Amino acid sequence: MNRWNGAGRRIHMQEVGTRDGLQAESVFVPTADKIGLVNSLSRAGMAKIEVTAFVSPKAIPALADAQQVMLGIERVPGVIYSSLVPNVRGAERAIESRTDELNLVMSASETHNLANLRMTQAQSFQGLCEVAALARQAALAVNISLSCSFGCPMEGEVPEDTVLAWCARFIDEAGAGGITLCDTTGMAYPSQVAALTARFRAAWPDTELSLHFHNTRGMGLANVLAGIDAGADRFDASLGGIGGCPYAPGASGNVCTEEVVHALQLMGYDTGVDLGRLLDASSRLPALIGHETPSQIVKAGRRLDLHRPPRDLEAIRERAEARAV
Numbered sequence: 001m002n003r004w005n006g007a008g009r010r011i012h013m014q015e016v017g018t019r020d021g022l023q024a025e026s027v028f029v030p031t032a033d034k035i036g037l038v039n040s041l042s043r044a045g046m047a048k049i050e051v052t053a054f055v056s057p058k059a060i061p062a063l064a065d066a067q068q069v070m071l072g073i074e075r076v077p078g079v080i081y082s083s084l085v086p087n088v089r090g091a092e093r094a095i096e097s098r099t100d101e102l103n104l105v106m107s108a109s110e111t112h113n114l115a116n117l118r119m120t121q122a123q124s125f126q127g128l129c130e131v132a133a134l135a136r137q138a139a140l141a142v143n144i145s146l147s148c149s150f151g152c153p154m155e156g157e158v159p160e161d162t163v164l165a166w167c168a169r170f171i172d173e174a175g176a177g178g179i180t181l182c183d184t185t186g187m188a189y190p191s192q193v194a195a196l197t198a199r200f201r202a203a204w205p206d207t208e209l210s211l212h213f214h215n216t217r218g219m220g221l222a223n224v225l226a227g228i229d230a231g232a233d234r235f236d237a238s239l240g241g242i243g244g245c246p247y248a249p250g251a252s253g254n255v256c257t258e259e260v261v262h263a264l265q266l267m268g269y270d271t272g273v274d275l276g277r278l279l280d281a282s283s284r285l286p287a288l289i290g291h292e293t294p295s296q297i298v299k300a301g302r303r304l305d306l307h308r309p310p311r312d313l314e315a316i317r318e319r320a321e322a323r324a325v
């Protein structure tokens with residue numbers, strides 16, 4: 001595969017901004033505006049949208065309206081509407097709210113798992129299996145997001161074998177249909193991404209694999225391209241590049257959805273996304289969250305969004321030609 005020529009290859013873009021992004025904001029975005037964002041993303045052609053999280057409102061007050069949002073959105077055929085659930089009660093609420101897929105989270109690092117989830121990895125896995133069993137009864141898809149797959153800010157390197165051993169347990173014991181390898185704090189680098197992605201693909205060619213990158217150290221897009229080269233075709237991204245893990249010191253936002261789509265489309269990949277509609281949605285974010293977003297495409301425009309020449313261009317030309325005589 002050649003990263004410089006997409007040749008129409010399909011890349012599935014999965015939006016996490018309405019969950020991973022908004023949960024990190026200090027303001028509460030009104031329910032109607034959340035619904036409007038999700039609807040805009042659906043119409044823009046996202047393959048999957050992680051709409052919200054069914055967690056305790058005390059833990060994440062920004063997503064206290066999870067049920068109202070999930071029940072209030074428009075359902076566009078072909079779009080998967082996912083939600084993060086931490087436990088059986090959250091899963092029950094998500095199922096009642098017509099969620100298509102349950103996204104469950106644990107960490108490849110014991111230290112991060114304790115800090116983020118207040119449980120050991122063994123306790124998390126047991127709870128995860130209980131939720132997965134409930135999902136099977138409801139005929140819902142289950143995805144497991146494995147945090148710190150590319151490194152832990154407190155432990156350092158996380159061995160590939162450790163990551164893949166957890167993946168094996170998720171698939172074989174919990175019956176997960178999808179796995180997301182998460183670069184929770186932006187520690188991933190391209191050759192590492194390529195190696196881990198290739199090993200996963202070789203071991204489980206029929207399991208849905210997603211990659212989730214942060215742009216903390218400016219390597220987000222490079223990591224996406226490395227993942228594509230190694231066989232990945234599903235990527236999480238966040239509208240405007242917002243988000244970050246509150247239990248991951250120094251973690252900035254996710255890779256920016258519109259930046260990734262813009263780059264991949266220029267390279268010939270088929271993302272299925274209407275970039276204009278995506279930019280319209282992203283441009284609404286600052287008014288909702290009270291600050292600018294990291295999105296460079298919103299600031300600078302697309303590559304061929306041209307600017308008017310100076311009004312006195314002809315006069316400049318005449319002076320230049322007169323000097324040449």
